[in-house]
Amino acid sequence: MPVPLHAIAYVSSATHLLDSGELEQLLADAREFNVTQGVTGVLLYVDGCFMQCIEGPMEGVARVYQRIKEASRHRGLIELLNQPVKRRAFPDWHMGCGSNAQSEMINDATESWERMLSSAREVDESVPGLLLLRAFWKESRVARTKRVMAKA
Numbered sequence: 001m002p003v004p005l006h007a008i009a010y011v012s013s014a015t016h017l018l019d020s021g022e023l024e025q026l027l028a029d030a031r032e033f034n035v036t037q038g039v040t041g042v043l044l045y046v047d048g049c050f051m052q053c054i055e056g057p058m059e060g061v062a063r064v065y066q067r068i069k070e071a072s073r074h075r076g077l078i079e080l081l082n083q084p085v086k087r088r089a090f091p092d093w094h095m096g097c098g099s100n101a102q103s104e105m106i107n108d109a110t111e112s113w114e115r116m117l118s119s120a121r122e123v124d125e126s127v128p129g130l131l132l133l134r135a136f137w138k139e140s141r142v143a144r145t146k147r148v149m150a151k152a
């Protein structure tokens with residue numbers, strides 16, 4: 001019998017604009033713990049806002065979520081999704097950063113997330129977390145393009 005899977009997604013606000021060093025530390029710390037729990041997902045950071053989806057076995061997801069809720073670098077967490085899912089939307093752990101982070105590691109991670117997004121075959125109700133993150137990422141791209149055009 002395959003292990004039942006659970007997914008949680010939320011948005012929150014950073015307590016301050018994080019620099020690339022802090023983001024790198026967050027990514028490494030999250031990845032290290034998530035692996036031990038069999039949890040995969042994506043963390044997006046755009047203009048001081050986070051959106052994250054985590055998925056995996058119920059207990060692992062609950063442990064990771066506890067750490068997320070206790071973290072002091074964000075506040076105002078709003079839960080968007082907390083439900084069983086039929087399959088994983090994210091085979092691995094990804095991070096996407098909305099602005100050019102001046103960090104090779106973050107920029108590489110963002111490119112890898114965008115590749116994953118464009119290669120996702122079926123994006124439907126069976127992967128609700130991916131639907132949410134895709135919408136958030138597309139919206140932030142539109143906002144950024146508008147800002148660049150307004151400056152030109």
Ligand SMILES: Cc1cc2nc3c(=O)[nH]c(=O)nc-3n(C[C@H](O)[C@H](O)[C@H](O)COP(=O)(O)O)c2cc1C
Nearest residue numbers: 026029030033034050064067068070071072073074
């Ligand atoms: C936006 C955000 C996302 C996080 N995502 C994860 C995660 O996926 N897995 C994890 O184990 N910890 C996660 N954490 C917790 C951090 O890895 C770390 O434990 C926490 O930031 C402790 O430091 P702090 O209290 O100074 O923020 C997250 C924290 C924040 C702010």
